Amino acid sequence: MAKREAYFSVDVEADGPIPGPYSMLSFGMSACGTFDGDVFAPVDPSKETFYAELKPISDDFIPEALAVSGLERDRLVVEGRDPAEAMNAAAAWVAEVAATANASSVLVAYPLGFDWMFLYWYWMRFADDGSPFGHSRHLDLKSLYATKANAMVTRSTKRQMPADLLSDRPHTHNALDDAIEQAELFHNLVRWTGPPK
Template structure:
């Protein structure tokens, strides 16, 4: 267990909520077609300070990297794949811009990606960062899963860690729209509420 001194002297963490939309279940054969990010808050030692999640954000729609897609997965985002093929950002350019943004907003803090659930979004985000540029500002494991955070604090099984069973005060009042930036902002509020929650 870390001592209080170790916690106090650890590098601050900046939590960045990320949401991605994809046209299939895994990266490589399928594409990340959009992603959004919002700064949720900063942790120094045992103190967490929530940020205004609308103040520092990032959003891109990406050109697909293959011809394969799952219609049901594509339908979730409502994005037009033909338009993305013509107008979507080049993945390498978008990931370079995202890396620069993460490093700028993080400053002296260590960036940590957070998601709900993080497993799906992190899989695509990390794969794209490494495939298109070979570098992740989050390292290889700098992600935090909000489902796990809630399950641990609430002492419930992971499969019971669903928004419908969470105390209402933890939830954002924003709608979950499946627009990647909207959802990243919504989840940034959930992240801060969870970090500050004392059940």
């Protein structure tokens, strides 16, 4: 068992609210640090990354959801990666980065539920060895903030967070850009001791 954890910030763009009936169109991952139980060691989240755009898995989509990412389904039908190939490549990348750090992999997202639901479903459905994060090695940044801030979850949105916790990077709805931006939020939350008393 590894004595450290390696954290991966992830972001998903999809054309609907759930996987299966709808498709994950793209996802980005960024290696963002390690923790040995005592010391968190952040790393530049733009250095080790993974990004994929996928072929849709169904004909159904919600136009409003599709519009968020700006991705074109017709292009992805032709140019997108096969989901099995992409999910296997992503799992291998996570395993390689974690092994280099002699660490167990942990997925981080804000909020976790949407991104984890799509990624876990896709890994279990398409990847040969399932999820590189098992079924539960994940951390919700919204819950981390709510706990440290002693705030209600409904009052733990980015708009309600102190500005110095947020990344200076723009939120572009490109999955890799947003994974890197989110990694910087993670770095700040780990160091944050909470609001002034």
